[in-house]
Amino acid sequence: MTGTSSSGMTRRALLGAFAATAVASAPTYSNAAGFLRGAGDIRRIRMYSGRTGERLDMIYWIEGQYIKDAVQEVTYFMRDWRNDLVKNIDLRTIDIMAASHNLLEVNEPYMLLSGYRSPQTNAMLRARSSGVAKNSLHLRGQAADLRLASRSVNQVAKAAMACHGGGVGRYSGSNFVHMDCGQVRSWGG
Template sequence: MMKNLRSAGMTRRGLLGAFAATAVTAAPTYSNAAGFLRRAGDVRRISMYSERTGEKLDTIYWIEGEYIGEAIREINVFMRDWRNNQMMDIDTRTVDIMAASQTLLETSEPYMLLSGYRSPATNAMLRSRSSGVAKNSLHLKGQAADLRLASRSVGQMARAAAACKAGGVGKYSGSNFVHMDCGPVRSWGS
């Protein structure tokens, strides 16, 4: 991490702030998430794992008003289409929503990532198996994630994401996951 911060041109103050922070707070960066900007700190962190790939990610991706390029690249790799290893740049607004929701849930448990970016081939395959997969899914644009937490219910996760008022929130209680995206504010599911 030290190398990543230096290559990102971090100041000594920023580095000390990252390590001295006792409460890591994340918030979406755009206007309709103003309620969370009040709680925004100098550091944002996201923590996830994937049972499908066996990979784990726990990274500080924002310090003192700037995204850390290397951390964003790691997020892009982690959230790739695991079926064919195709990647796309993940929209940082989605990462901010995920991180803000994780903070609101007051848990240090990492998200289980079920789906991040989906290639057109993967999305078409999933659509052929389920009517719940959108033809023009925001997963195709790197703007959505399907997530699960063992310690929180679908309802709790959906309420936290919806509180951000920054994108779409889908509850999939039968499959025990929540969809979060940075598209228009809307909600669905039960």
């Protein structure tokens, strides 16, 4: 995905340089609802995966436009790490994740526990736990399970619920929050 230009600079390096400039000049957002309506100039997502060791800090939307290469990198990052299968991640889910993160006013990246899940992975997890839905939105690339070390499950869930963009599940026993772009609903404790 990162080709090299004739000047020797990679596309990723160019995006990173542009992103750094955009972040420095970007306003802060005070509420997720305005953010999701497009009231801001940029949208940024920061995550890491404890499973793969990968990190992502990506501006994926600028002034009303999604950046195709950035969205592709987010999609790849959120792949099923067990078998490296990739499915496009619904942009609404990425927006909810970014808006929630912004509301929490932290620089710490999310720890991504689960993004896209292949049918094989979902079936394996279902066999191990009654908390895994047969028709999980993870199968469609419409959900993410996330954790922040500096914020409680309740704090992260409240930020996600403030977006009014989809489902929010609290999994306090496992220390993570599920966010999806399905129907607005909440569960767990």
